[in-house]
Amino acid sequence: MEKDDIKYKNYLQILNEELVPAMGCTEPISIAYAAAKAREALGAIPEKVVVEASGNIIKNVKSVIVPNTGGLKGIEASVAAGIIAGEAEMKLQVISSVKEEDKQLIKEYLSNNSIEVEFKETSFIFYIQINAFYKDSYVKVRIVNYHTNIVLIEKDGKVIYEKDANASKEEGLSDKTLLNVEDIIDFANSVDIKDIENIIGRQIEYNSRIAEEGLKNSYGANIGKVLFSTYGSDVKVRAKAKAAAGSDARMNGCELPVVIISGSGNQGMTASLPVIEYANELNVSKEKLYRAVVLSDLITIHQKTGIGRLSAYCGAISAGAGSGAGIAYLYGGGYKEIAHTIVNALSIVSGIVCDGAKASCAAKIAAGVDAGILGYHMYKQGQQFRDGDGIVKKDVEATISSVGKLAKEGMKETDKKIISIMIQ
Missing domain, CATH: 3.30.1330.90 (D-3-phosphoglycerate dehydrogenase; domain 3)
Structure with a gap:
């Protein structure tokens, strides 16, 4: 993707607006x-x-x-x-x-x-x-x-x-309808690192710091610590535990900042921290890490575009699929590997509900990241969920669209019932 391409400029602006x-x-x-x-x-x-x-x-x-x-x-x-x-x-x-x-x-x-x-x-x-x-x-x-x-x-x-406001639009923000998986991969491969260095560097720095804080001290249900003490320190565990620990801290009063995605710090951490752990494990270059994180970020935002910022659908699931895509990229995966990772991940955990921000978000993050990792390894072993398996459609874009409809339209009544239960 060339720097003067409208999509290049659009994707870069989306990152600047969302990763704050x-x-x-x-x-x-x-x-x-x-x-x-x-x-x-x-x-x-x-x-x-x-x-x-x-x-x-x-x-x-x-x-x-x-x-x-x-x-x-x-x-x-x-x-x-x-x-x-x-x-x-x-x-x-x-x-x-x-x-x-x-x-x-x-x-x-x-x-x-x-x-x-x-x-x-x-x-x-x-x-x-x-x-x-x-x-x-x-x-x-x-x-x-x-x-x-x-x-x-x-x-x-x-x-x-x-100023005017429409319930179905986000006035003042860049058009996200130009996002698609194939072009996101192209952008991740071709983006000038200087254009993303500050914003992605800040995301890595801030989110890593709060994850370490979550592991160092006691916050909420300490899901990150439970994962480590129960399952050891394999990279798959570290990827889940670091993201969960960041949420442990953030949901329970930690005063460190995070870099958010789609208005959510939990999603910002889930999209980045597992990718950082795998990059460390694989000893890839800083440039490769940055490209993988950009990919994960934009895949997460792409999914959330059809869902909306708030819904009954847990946003950590979108970010978990995004991090799975970023991990597939670190392993050298291209469009096919990344697309199948996303579809597999969404098939596993779509439907986890959002019942508000709280300590249990960390556990849902761990489940979302686990699905992203499993989704990649399924495809590497020749296994996948196929068109017609539930909400799975014939390609990744159609599947993402299906999940968006499920979350935004299908779960409206679920959202009302969750809210009713919570405020009774």
């Missing part, structure tokens, strides 16, 4: 970002806050620890952190600079002020509105579709900022 740093689970951080913007527009610390949120936001914030809050969980903690210590200009790192004394102020704010959470019936799967009140003044800040996409800031009835 974030500290903490991205849905609570998005709420903290909206709260920080509301305080900024209000010009005062609000006395009362009403949060309107879609079911998927409530689901993904309910059980996860918000970093830099001293172990607090949920929407209320996210709001308080954003109001008291948020730096809105930092976006998804909005509460990365919280001081120790701020943590006590956050707890005091929660104790002394009213924060109400309302379930919002809306066509937007991703919907957050912060309504902040101080004396006779109020501010509304609304985010839809993705984590930093503010579409409304209103103060005392006057619109300060507004």
Whole structure:
């Protein structure tokens, strides 16, 4: 693929938009970002806050620890952190600079002020509105579709900022419909390393660091440690354990940043950390590693395009298939090996549900990575799932499309039931 090719530029822009740093689970951080913007527009610390949120936001914030809050969980903690210590200009790192004394102020704010959470019936799967009140003044800040996409800031009835939003589109982001497996492989093979060096280097550095932290200390259910202690340190185990350990730490209050994919740190770690482990095992060059990670990232994003950022379908499955593709690439695989790896992986674990961000995400990540690795080794041994085997279609693009329909359309009622169970 030539540098002046429209797809080359498009793929590069997608990477720049999607692979951004974030500290903490991205849905609570998005709420903290909206709260920080509301305080900024209000010009005062609000006395009362009403949060309107879609079911998927409530689901993904309910059980996860918000970093830099001293172990607090949920929407209320996210709001308080954003109001008291948020730096809105930092976006998804909005509460990365919280001081120790701020943590006590956050707890005091929660104790002394009213924060109400309302379930919002809306066509937007991703919907957050912060309504902040101080004396006779109020501010509304609304985010839809993705984590930093503010579409409304209103103060005392006057619109300060507004832009159109469509529930089926992600306005302001690059067109992802140009993604396909064959062209992604071409891009991974031909991209000028200088064009991706900083962004992929940062992904490798940040995500490796939080994985090591997850193994070093105790977080959540310590899935990474359990994998090591149970199964040893074979590369297949390391690939799963490192990705799981990163999630152990991130879901349970670790204050280190990660580089996300499709708005998800878990997906950003799952797409990269297993590939890094296999690259170390195979002793490949830095350039080969970078190309393999780019491949995994874009394969993950390609799958998520048809699914959406939030759904009842666990995004770690998409990233696990992406990492399997990256591992196949490290072994010298081309289109055939990579395509069959993806199809096999998706056949194994599609259907694992997303019941919100929490400690068990790490175990689901391990399952997704395991399926990616198995998918590759199946094909190497002449085994594969074929057209007509359940949701498997005649080629990789058709299979990815099938999974997208399953996740986005077929699992709508599943999503509603999950949310209902969680908020009863």
